[in-house]
Amino acid sequence: QSALTQPASVSASPGQSITISCTGTSSDVGGYNYVSWYQQHPGEAPKLMIYDVSNRPSGVSNRFSGSKSGNTASLTISGLQAEDEADYYCNSYTSYSTPYVFGTGTKVTVL
Amino acid sequence: EVQLVESGGGLVQPGGSLRLSCAASGFTFTNYWMHWVRQAPGKGLAWVSRIDFDGSRTNYADSVRGRFTVSRDNAKNTLYLQMNGLRVEDSAVYYCAGGARGAYYFDPWGQGTLVTVSS
Numbered sequence A: 001q002s003a004l005t006q007p008a009s010v011s012a013s014p015g016q017s018i019t020i021s022c023t024g025t026s027s028d029v030g031g032y033n034y035v036s037w038y039q040q041h042p043g044e045a046p047k048l049m050i051y052d053v054s055n056r057p058s059g060v061s062n063r064f065s066g067s068k069s070g071n072t073a074s075l076t077i078s079g080l081q082a083e084d085e086a087d088y089y090c091n092s093y094t095s096y097s098t099p100y101v102f103g104t105g106t107k108v109t110v111l
Numbered sequence B: 001e002v003q004l005v006e007s008g009g010g011l012v013q014p015g016g017s018l019r020l021s022c023a024a025s026g027f028t029f030t031n032y033w034m035h036w037v038r039q040a041p042g043k044g045l046a047w048v049s050r051i052d053f054d055g056s057r058t059n060y061a062d063s064v065r066g067r068f069t070v071s072r073d074n075a076k077n078t079l080y081l082q083m084n085g086l087r088v089e090d091s092a093v094y095y096c097a098g099g100a101r102g103a104y105y106f107d108p109w110g111q112g113t114l115v116t117v118s119s
Helices: none
Strands: A009-012 A018-023 A035-040 A047-050 A064-069 A072-077 A086-093 A100-102 A106-110 B003-007 B010-012 B018-025 B032-039 B045-051 B058-060 B068-073 B078-083 B092-100 B113-117
Touching: A009 A018, A018 A086, A018 A106, A035 A064, A047 A064, A072 A086, A086 B045, A100 B045, B003 B092, B018 B032, B018 B092, B018 B113, B032 B068, B032 B078, B045 B068, B045 B078, B045 B092, B058 B068, B078 B092
Parallel strands: A009 A106, B010 B113
Antiparallel strands: A018 A072, A035 A047, A035 A086, A064 A072, A086 A100, A086 A106, B003 B018, B018 B078, B032 B045, B032 B092, B045 B058, B068 B078, B092 B113
16 A cells, blocks of 8 residues: 655745645545645644545634545645645545555645 | 643664553543554654554554554553564654544644664
């Protein structure tokens, strides 16, 4: 079972929008609406940003949104801000013997 | 305040053992699956293990199955990870995280504890 595939890095200027993809298979991303996204700043624990593909926890900015099409999930950050510079990881429930798998991670840089 | 606090990390030789603990407070511990997630230095997150509400069901990543054992003491609101046969590649920050009843995501998270396996 391999990690979900994410781009290594994405960058944009403040105020712009970016989209991070997370590609899996029909046994994970494509098979369940249980994709979540986590933000991690250096030296800190991950923070839940999106759950169940497109739901935002209380307190998370509405600039963050999630979606899914087939075996690929996406996280979009609109109106990019300096504080959004961090690593982002997707996660999916799976039908494999290992019930959860993370993505490879994406470093977001605000230019 | 919802809080998870890990402890027990440290330096251990290859083949050695270590037990991690995760103390929970501020939420109803028995309503949460509990998970261990690790992150090797400079690498991404990797799911390690989970245990259900009363400890009757557990799951493991292929890379640790047969060497690691997850358990919990609901009377003490504490999660454990017994790690035996440690390998250099097990070196990582180990996070505990909660998964609420019916949830397929991880929230809250602890701050992590560092495990270094080296001779």
